Each structure stands twice: as C-alpha cells, then as structure tokens.
Amino acid sequence: MDADPALADALGVPPDDLESLLEQFQHETFEGQRYRHLADARHGIERGTAIVAGGVVRGFPSIPRTLVLDPGVPGHFDGRLTIEEKRNGYNVRIARIDGDILGFTRSGYLCPYTTATVRELLDSGAFFEEHPDLMLCGELIGPENPYTPHEYPDVESARIEVFDVRHRETGTALSVPRRRKLCETYDLPQVPDFGEYDPATAPEAVRSVIADLDRERKEGVVMQSIDGTRQLKYTTSATHRADLEHAFSLPFDYGRDFVFPRIVREAFQAVELDHSKGESRQRARELGESILLPAIETIRAVERSETVGEEHTVRADPDVIEALLSHLRNQGITIEIERDEREADQRVVTFVKVAQATRDNARDYLEGKLIDE
Ligand code: ATP
Ligand code: MG
Numbered sequence: 477m478d479a480d481p482a483l484a485d486a487l488g489v490p491p492d493d494l495e496s497l498l499e500q501f502q503h504e505t506f507e508g509q510r511y512r513h514l515a516d517a518r519h520g521i522e523r524g525t526a527i528v529a530g531g532v533v534r535g536f537p538s539i540p541r542t543l544v545l546d547p548g549v550p551g552h553f554d555g556r557l558t559i560e561e562k563r564n565g566y567n568v569r570i571a572r573i574d575g576d577i578l579g580f581t582r583s584g585y586l587c588p589y590t591t592a593t594v595r596e597l598l599d600s601g602a603f604f605e606e607h608p609d610l611m612l613c614g615e616l617i618g619p620e621n622p623y624t625p626h627e628y629p630d631v632e633s634a635r636i637e638v639f640d641v642r643h644r645e646t647g648t649a650l651s652v653p654r655r656r657k658l659c660e661t662y663d664l665p666q667v668p669d670f671g672e673y674d675p676a677t678a679p680e681a682v683r684s685v686i687a688d689l690d691r692e693r694k695e696g697v698v699m700q701s702i703d704g705t706r707q708l709k710y711t712t713s714a715t716h717r718a719d720l721e722h723a724f725s726l727p728f729d730y731g732r733d734f735v736f737p738r739i740v741r742e743a744f745q746a747v748e749l750d751h752s753k754g755e756s757r758q759r760a761r762e763l764g765e766s767i768l769l770p771a772i773e774t775i776r777a778v779e780r781s782e783t784v785g786e787e788h789t790v791r792a793d794p795d796v797i798e799a800l801l802s803h804l805r806n807q808g809i810t811i812e813i814e815r816d817e818r819e820a821d822q823r824v825v826t827f828v829k830v831a832q833a834t835r836d837n838a839r840d841y842l843e844g845k846l847i848d849e
Contacts, residue, residue: 486532486645489519501527506578506586513584522647524569524584531573533580534647536613536640539698539707543744545679549699552708557678557699558652559670559685562709563637564626564695565617570594570636571644572604581623588799589622592792597636603662610650612664613640620789622800626695633791639667639698649704670697682710683749690714713759716742717766725770726784728833739763778838783812785831794823804829 484491497519501512506528513526514535522535542548549557567582568590577600579590593616594600600612616623618631628635641655642648650658659666670685682697689696689712696711716738723730723738742763750756777784790797804811815826841847 480530483527483530483532487521487525488646489521493519497521504585506588506591511586513580515583524580524582526580526584526586528573528578528586531571532645533569533571533573533578533584533611534642534645535584536567536569536582537647537707539709541709541711541741543741544748545682545710546748548710549678549682549708550675553675553678553699553701553706556672556674556702557706558672558702559678559682559697559699560639561668561670561689561694562696562698562711563615563617563639563667564624564715565615565621566623567613568594568616568636569611569613570598570600571611572600572608577601577604585803587622588796588803589790589792590616592796593634594636596792597634598664600662600664603658603664607658609644611642611644612638613642614638615667620791622788622790622804625788635665637665637667640704651704652700652702655704667698672702686710686712693718711741713742713745713762716745717762720763721766721770724767725774726786726831726834727771727774728837729831774834775838775842778835779842783828783830784835784838785812785828787814787826787828789815789824789826791819791822791824793821794818797823797825801825801827 480494481491484494487494487497489497498512500516500518501514503510503512505511509529511526511528514521514523517523517535522537524535526533540552542552569580571578571580577591577595578586579594581587581590598612603612614636616634616636617626617628618634619625619627620633638655638659641650641658649655656666670681673681678699682699685697693714694712695715696709699708699710700706719738720735723735742759746756746759750759774784790800792800801811810830810832812828812830813825814828815824817824
C-alpha cells in the first residue's frame with residue numbers, strides 16, 4: 477500500500493515522497509481496523525489528516541485570527557463575507573469510508589465517543605449516499621463532552637453544528653450558499669449566522685455582534701468569504717477570561733504559550749473597543765481575577781489533597797463509554813471516575829482528567845520546595 481499511486485494522488489504529493497510522508501503518520505486501531513493519522517502538519521499536509529482503508533480524510537486547516545477588526549477584516553477579505561458564530565466545543569470531521577460513517581477529532585483520531593455521537597445526533601446517511609466525496613466539518617458542543625464542555629442554554633447534552641462542507645481528500649471548502657443549501661436539504665444543524673457584509677462595513681457589524689456574544693458568554697465569530705476559501709476568527713473578552721480561568725486553575729498543566737496570547741488579545745481589544753479609561757480599568761480588574769482566583773482555589777484544593785483536573789460528563793451506550801475511557805487512557809491521560817450511573821440503556825459517567833503536573837508541583841511547593849527563578 478505504501479507505494480500506492482492512488483494514495484499519493486489523494487494526498488496530493490509526488491509518488492516518490494509518499495513513503496517519507498507516511499513515516500510521519502501514527503498508527504492506531506479503531507473497531508478492529510488499523511488507520512493512521514498525522515499529528516503535526518508535514519509536507520504541506522494539515523495536522524489531523526487521516527488515512528482509513530486507503531481513503532484520505534484531510535485535516536481541518538488552522539483559521540487565522542485578527543487582533544483588530546479594523547483594518548484586520550477588510551485587509552483579509554477582498555469581497556463579501558459571512559459572519560457566523562464561533563461555537564465553543566471541539567472540531568469534528570465526519571466522513572463515510574467503506575460504508576461506515578466516522579467521526580474524527582482535530583488531530584485525526586477516530587474517537588469512539590465522537591463516532592457514536594455523530595451517528596446518533598446526525599442523520600447523515602442520505603447526505604453521504606449522494607455525496608460520498610464530501611465531509612462535514614462541525615463543532616460538537618454542549619455540557620456532555622469529553623474534550624471541551626461548555627454550557628449553551630439550548631443544548632441539554634450534546635449537539636453538532638456544521639460550519640463547513642469540504643472535499644474529503646483535498647480539503648477544499650464548498651461555497652457558503654452551497655454548504656447552507658446542502659445542510660438544509662439533508663436537515664443538518666448549522667452554526668448561527670449573522671449575515672453577509674462588504675469588507676468595509678464588516679468591522680462595525682462584528683463589533684455589534686461581539687458585544688452581544690460577550691454578554692451571553694459566547695466565544696466569538698468566524699468570518700468566511702462567500703466562496704468558502706478564506707476564514708478569519710475573532711473572540712470575545714468573556715472567552716479570553718474563561719480560557720485564562722481554566723488555564724490558571726491548572727497552572728502547571730497549561731503552558732505559558734497558552735496564556736500569553738490571550739492576554740495580548742485582550743490588550744488589543746481594549747485599544748480598539750474601549751471608550752474610556754474606566755472601561756479598561758474594569759477589563760484589567762476582571763482579567764486579573766480570572767488569573768489569580770482560580771489558581772488560589774486550586775492550590776487550596778491540593779492542600780486539602782483533593783483531586784485537581786478537568787471534569788467531564790459523557791452519556792452513551794455502555795460499550796462506547798468503555799471504549800472512550802480506554803481511548804483517553806491510551807493517550808496517557810489519568811482518569812478518576814466521580815459518578816457512574818445508568819439512565820435507561822445509557823451509561824452516564826462523570827470523570828476527571830487528572831492534572832498531574834499541577835497536583836505534583838503545587839504539592840511540592842506547598843511543602844517548601846524551592847523554585848529556581
Ligand atoms: P487552530 O489554531 O489550529 O485553528 P484551535 O483549536 O486553537 O486550533 P480555535 O481558536 O478554536 O482553534 O478556532 C478554530 C476552530 O473553531 C475550528 O477548528 C472549529 O473547530 C471551531 N469553530 C467553531 N465555530 C466555527 C465556525 N462557525 N466556523 C469555523 N470554525 C468554527
Ligand atoms: Mg475551539
């Protein structure tokens with residue numbers, strides 16, 4: 477298979493480069509079948525690209541971010557663009573290969589929970605029957621989520637919303653109208669839409685949308701050119717703070733390269749959007765609280781010998797839960813089960829991904845270990 481010209485063609489690399497490219501892929505197993513995925517971008521191929529039964533599923537590209545709406549937005553788009561809500565969950569790509577509908581995470585893992593949830597929540601059979609060469613890209617959101625839980629008032633457990641339809645092998649996105657039409661035709665839920673704008677008027681529109689989203693503690697927006705080729709993201713202050721709160725609740729597990737950009741985003745947002753010194757002062761106070769208070773709480777929890785980490789709840793068929801927990805453990809994550817119940821034929825489990833670095837470091841420093849800085 478490694479000298480397979482069809483595979484080289486699907487990946488868009490010269491046949492002679494195929495072998496060295498394939499060496500970069502990690503081998504995994506899902507439902508008894510071997511597959512491979514690319515954990516880091518290589519040879520111009522996106523991170524998260526997977527190969528299952530000879531079929532290629534392209535990784536989802538990284539979306540650039542602007543720190544200022546004006547001139548960031550008009551500078552990035554030369555024609556009309558759509559503004560959509562950036563939902564806060566995790567990226568899933570859904571494809572059908574050899575008749576099986578599969579759910580891939582951002583880094584290209586076939587996750588048992590994601591695949592089962594995709595099969596349960598989306599009726600995508602008819603879509604793939606007629607469009608086998610396409611994949612759905614969406615966000616899996618809601619409080620019952622093994623990766624990025626977030627409360628949405630209208631989502632009780634989990635929900636998938638489509639934001640892109642792409643060619644599975646090349647990763648090329650369909651145009652926005654074509655994507656929306658397909659989602660309507662096949663009854664697939666889509667991300668909320670805030671309308672279409674010219675580049676010159678878009679910054680003002682985003683400003684007003686962002687103010688509302690910020691009040692609702694929502695994440696932000698993704699803008700996209702109507703032909704689907706360009707995207708740009710911009711996020712709310714509420715999200716920067718929530719991210720920092722999360723990072724500083726596990727200060728030795730989240731690196732400095734996670735924390736620094738979020739403070740910088742907030743600084744540029746203040747420069748562009750604040751109307752007064754008072755507003756900036758308020759922003760600074762809230763930012764400071766989101767950094768220090770969670771860290772204090774966690775250190776106290778370690779002092780009381782409590783488990784520290786990220787808590788998640790998932791609900792699925794018992795076999796799927798079992799498979800998910802082993803999938804996570806196989807990735808080196810230590811899990812502590814907090815609650816384990818049956819509701820009808822489903823198993824509902826609350827577990828903590830133990831933050832070992834935070835636990836161990838906080839304990840050592842509390843016991844007086846010296847820090848070399
Ligand atoms: P990267 O920087 O590599 O893109 P990331 O996970 O840090 O990774 P995010 O800041 O979360 O990226 O922003 C991009 C992600 O936003 C997409 O991968 C997608 O999962 C998610 N997303 C949520 N809503 C949308 C939307 N409406 N359009 C596009 N992407 C969306
Ligand atoms: Mg995200």
